[in-house]
Amino acid sequence: MHIEIDEISKQFGTTAALTPVSLAIPSGALVALLGPSGSGKTTLLRILGGLEFPTSGRVLFDGQDATGLTVQERRAGFVFQSYALFRHMTVFENIAYGLNARPRASRPPKAEIARRVTKLLELIQLPDIGSRYPSQLSGGQRQRVALARALAIEPRMLLLDEPFGALDAKVRKELRQGLRDIHDETGLTTVFVTHDQDEAMELADLVVVMSGSVTGGRIEQIGKPSDIRARPASAFVRDFIGA
Amino acid sequence: MGKPLIHRSPMPGLGLSMGVTLTMLSLVVLLPIGALLWKGANFGISGIWDTVNRERVWAALFLSFRLSLFAALFNLVFGMILAWVLVRYRFAGRRLLDAAVDLPFALPTAVAGIALTALYAPNGALGSLAAEIGWKIAYTQWGIFVALVFVGLPFVTRTVQPVVEEIEAEVEEASATLGASRIYTLRRVVLPMLAPAALTGFALSLARAVGEYGSVIFIAGNIPLKTEIAPLLIVIQLEEFNYDAAAAIGIAMLLISFGMLLVINLIQVWSRRRIGYV
């Protein structure tokens, strides 16, 4: 799905989180929102997911105004920084949650839900952990379960907030490749937030470098990793990517 | 070698603090309870059974535990609503409402008893309203129910409140992004997270209601077989200097309460282990 962000701004009370920003994300792209804390990257992601409402501006999905759509209507697969797994449910129940939450008319039958969950567990390469509880999993396993849970609702896009933030360096490297593989296999438009420039440069097709200031977060540069490395658009970008 | 009974520690005051703790615990709590159990042992199981196994005693025990259960269930639901409203919503008078929840802890039970009676008696402010639709509250089991709800009111709210405060925003948001309606999120995600604390509050409320005396006897009417609670039966036996019978009923009450609390604790241990709090 093609996503267009049109002059979106966000104020929290008197503090500005985002100055009007615009951005077009081509269908099927893997995009990184890269910036230091306070650059409004998470706010932008949450606006895409319908968790925040912009103070001004529009969000367009495939050319259609989606600004007024509720979280539930957006069908955005969202992976939270803390993963936010439901700890009183097994891995299986976590992944099946979105399907079970559908109204009866559109809810798949039990066997179909089980089939899909099994398939997703295979996709994240953890086929045997369905009956475990989140407290019994490692950090990396939790992250992958959160990803599978988000994919289960057949989302129109995948949004990830610092997906590797809580993991140690070794697991991080493995899971990066895992995300790349899943993106390539599903072909979903994917946006992830990170403050780690290596991660953004290595993983994304398109990198959006953001910076923060008292007037709110803004976009410094949009481009392919190689372009940003070769031609940083500002002193901030040059500094931040350490080129 | 096994674990030592008390680990060596550089902290001072072991002898004094242990001495004071164990002496006072024994003198104030353990010896008196021991006296009750000793009395029961002398009276014998058959003596206890013969005392308890009478229609009037069964009726009182059944009434006490049944109405306590209803009152605790009411407080479970109302207490969770209160906790949610007090933590999540901002409105004028919230602080006052929050403070009011504790009144049943602070108000003497005898005061609560006569105040509730004055209020819910057929000629009272609320009792007369109820009387118009033919609903008699004071001097019936409804009156006992109202009094037991009053004394157990704060428990569930006070145990659930801190848990509501600690629910991470992301968990509720995750549920919404997965397409769940607000009701579904509350039912399937929030409620299970509150359940262990709510169960604790429920157990405390139940234990309090079962033993409650002061607030109930004024409003109950105390008609044998109908509105006579178990603690009152003990008082009546004592007034007739019938210590054996009083002890028998007291032991029966202790056993039933501890049995209930044990069951609730087991449920809790099981649910916590399952969720992985431990």
Add this chain to the structure above:
Amino acid sequence: MSDASLTKFRSAREETPLARYALIAVAVLGLGVLVAAPLIAVFVEALAQGWLAAVASLGNHDAASAIKLTLLIAGVSVPLNAAFGIAAAWFITKFDFRGKAFLITLIDLPFSVSPVVAGLCIVLMFGTNSLVGGWLVASGYPIVFALPGIVLATMFVTFPFVARELIPVMIEQGRAEEEAALTLGASGWRTFWTVTLPNIRWALLYGVLLCNARAMGEFGAVAVVSGKIRGQTATMPITIEMLYNEYLSVAAFSMAAVLTLLALVTLMLKTALEIRHADALAATHRH
């Protein structure tokens, strides 16, 4: 972006406005009927024949002796329980020993015992026809139907109050500060007075406040052990019962109003403590 879409937006953690108002209404109405109404009823009934009648009813000899007795009982049992609470919290949090959880359960035991059963236990232990009681009565020190019995009964029902507030606070604070004081050469008592006590004072005050409210208001346990001798062993709550049963409504409710005022002051102090010393009390609210 249209205004309509803005008003439609609801955070993922909020209920619909309608549900919100309905829940607030349930909370306000429930507390109004169950808590506020009885509170008002006490004062309405006390003042049914005017201020003068209410105040006059508190002036007679029996009423005055009940007030004095209640103050005396609280004055004895609350400090004793505070001392116990501090000792128990120190023992439990500063030392490691086997059976700690069991000890805490025993301290909490009075919360799950009916006050009437508590009174019964004390009667059985110290009553005239018990071994200990008979001997004490013969020596001229009766416990039951006298002040010591009432104090014991009061202590039984309020036993866990102070310890319960202190234990979580002292667990949270750990032992490092006391250890530091000891390495600096402070004596045990000095460490307690200058390091521990200042750290736990608000939690201690909080526990004492709740303990005192319950001590002055205890009815069931005291009713069993006091013998209800007018002018001698009738506490304020017992006197309320006697007056009420004699249909002296104004007198009963006037004394009830005095205890209600005490409850309100307790609540106000408690709320003030919670607002001003939230950090010091945080641990007690998490257990």
